[in-house]
Amino acid sequence: xxxxxxxxARGAPRQCLKSSSLLPLRHARTFASxxxxxxxxxxxxxNGVKVVSKDTGSPTxxxxxxxxxxxxxxxxxxxxxALEHFAFKATSKRSSLFITREVELxxxxxxxxxxxxxxxxxxxxxxxxxxxxxxxxxDAMTKPVFNAHEFKEQVIPTMEHESxxxxxxxxxxxxxxxxxxxxxxxxxxxxxxxxxxDFATREIALYxxxxxxxxxxxxxxxxxPHSDLVKYTTEFFGGAKTGEAADAESSAYYGGENRVWxxxxxxxxxxxxxxxxxxxxxxxxxxxxxLLGGQSNIKWSHGSSLVGKVLDKYRTVTAASxxxxxxxxxxxxxxxxxxxxxxxxxxxxxVEAIKSLKNVKAEDVKRAIQNAKFDVYAAAEDNALSLExxxxxxxxxxxxxxxxxxxxxxxxxxxxxxxxxxxxxxANKAAxxxxxxxxxxxxxxxxxxxx
Numbered sequence: 303x304x305x306x307x308x309x310x311a312r313g314a315p316r317q318c319l320k321s322s323s324l325l326p327l328r329h330a331r332t333f334a335s336x337x338x339x340x341x342x343x344x345x346x347x348x349n350g351v352k353v354v355s356k357d358t359g360s361p362t363x364x365x366x367x368x369x370x371x372x373x374x375x376x377x378x379x380x381x382x383x384a385l386e387h388f389a390f391k392a393t394s395k396r397s398s399l400f401i402t403r404e405v406e407l408x409x410x411x412x413x414x415x416x417x418x419x420x421x422x423x424x425x426x427x428x429x430x431x432x433x434x435x436x437x438x439x440x441d442a443m444t445k446p447v448f449n450a451h452e453f454k455e456q457v458i459p460t461m462e463h464e465s466x467x468x469x470x471x472x473x474x475x476x477x478x479x480x481x482x483x484x485x486x487x488x489x490x491x492x493x494x495x496x497x498x499x500d501f502a503t504r505e506i507a508l509y510x511x512x513x514x515x516x517x518x519x520x521x522x523x524x525x526x527p528h529s530d531l532v533k534y535t536t537e538f539f540g541g542a543k544t545g546e547a548a549d550a551e552s553s554a555y556y557g558g559e560n561r562v563w564x565x566x567x568x569x570x571x572x573x574x575x576x577x578x579x580x581x582x583x584x585x586x587x588x589x590x591x592x593l594l595g596g597q598s599n600i601k602w603s604h605g606s607s608l609v610g611k612v613l614d615k616y617r618t619v620t621a622a623s624x625x626x627x628x629x630x631x632x633x634x635x636x637x638x639x640x641x642x643x644x645x646x647x648x649x650x651x652x653v654e655a656i657k658s659l660k661n662v663k664a665e666d667v668k669r670a671i672q673n674a675k676f677d678v679y680a681a682a683e684d685n686a687l688s689l690e691x692x693x694x695x696x697x698x699x700x701x702x703x704x705x706x707x708x709x710x711x712x713x714x715x716x717x718x719x720x721x722x723x724x725x726x727x728x729a730n731k732a733a734x735x736x737x738x739x740x741x742x743x744x745x746x747x748x749x750x751x752x753x
Contacts, residue, residue: 355523363525368693380498440538479735483558515545557731568738576632586723592670596621659724
């Protein structure tokens with residue numbers, strides 16, 4: 303291996319109901335299971351390229367090329383970000399203007415995203431246009447041209463704008479700061495590389511040549527016939543190079559505190575080692591994030607989660623908890639943001655809520671399991687969601703967990719397993735990112751956290 307430096311609605315559509323039909327409907331109503339079985343993903347290889355898809359039968363479809371080339375693997379800060387922004391620029395077959403006009407004519411949408419592990423090229427389109435969009439993404443992957451004038455006139459300005467917008471969001475900035483002390487190198491490197499090293503199109507092209515190979519990406523489709531996707535991938539990705547999957551050192555978790563002054567606002571991230579994705583996924587960590595909560599399913603309400611109850615006292619403070627999964631580790635965290643004085647007053651209660659995860663009640667666990675299940679099903683029903691996670695799993699392991707397997711794992715979570723997971727979680731040092739008015743915001747030790 304080569305090594306690089308380190309508002310889906312619930313239920314069915316409404317029906318016109320007569321008053322005489324209400325009573326039998328009430329008796330028939332059930333919450334035991336989803337109304338129908340969701341399509342499963344099929345996994346194949348097409349001339350050495352990993353292909354994954356499910357056919358939902360919907361009139362629109364989504365397609366993604368998931369490339370293991372995120373910031374974790376880049377040899378220079380900013381290189382992955384630049385490569386992502388070169389997507390759908392010139393190829394040896396098309397100019398960027400030609401691509402724009404073609405896609406607008408087809409009525410499709412092209413998007414890209416960058417994470418710590420992946421660059422994702424995405425397309426959404428009408429189902430019958432699958433051949434064109436597989437060909438277009440294959441062209442972008444196998445025939446890219448890195449023009450110096452496009453780098454200077456389009457890529458650099460949009461990179462700088464995106465970085466400025468992201469780091470103007472204190473919650474984003476605080477999560478980046480927490481990653482830095484949690485992992486140091488690799489996953490600890492800035493996703494958008496706030497400080498960018500000097501490089502040019504030569505270095506970008508070299509990075510693309512190392513990562514755009516058959517072992518390092520997967521083609522993922524939703525709402526498309528699997529046999530058709532395999533057929534067109536064989537045809538249009540045939541020019542992809544062979545090579546080894548990108549490799550990085552195993553992630554080591556450190557913990558610590560990172561404090562950054564900012565005028566943009568105030569946010570604090572409190573994080574602990576979480577669950578990896580794929581076969582190593584621990585559903586208890588997902589359930590714990592719903593138990594901790596902060597964000598609510600009900601508009602204008604903090605909800606009844608542990609953090610939600612704390613925030614009822616504070617008008618300007620918001621929170622959200624999550625477990626981010628990576629290929630070999632994860633980060634369980636809660637983000638708390640708001641006006642500095644109120645945030646300072648709310649944080650002790652948030653920390654106590656985190657510590658109280660060891661003593662949750664059975665009814666709270668049941669509620670969290672139901673919320674976790676809903677989000678899994680909601681994501682599965684949306685053709686555009688979860689494609690990166692699916693591609694990441696198939697690159698790493700050659701397979702993916704099916705939706706019903708994930709649901710079964712979540713349903714298997716017990717009160718005892720949640721308490722054990724919470725105890726293990728809290729036995730670690732915290733990784734704390736603090737952004738905002740540092741004259742007011744407390745230190746981790748003042749909150750009773752060990753870093």
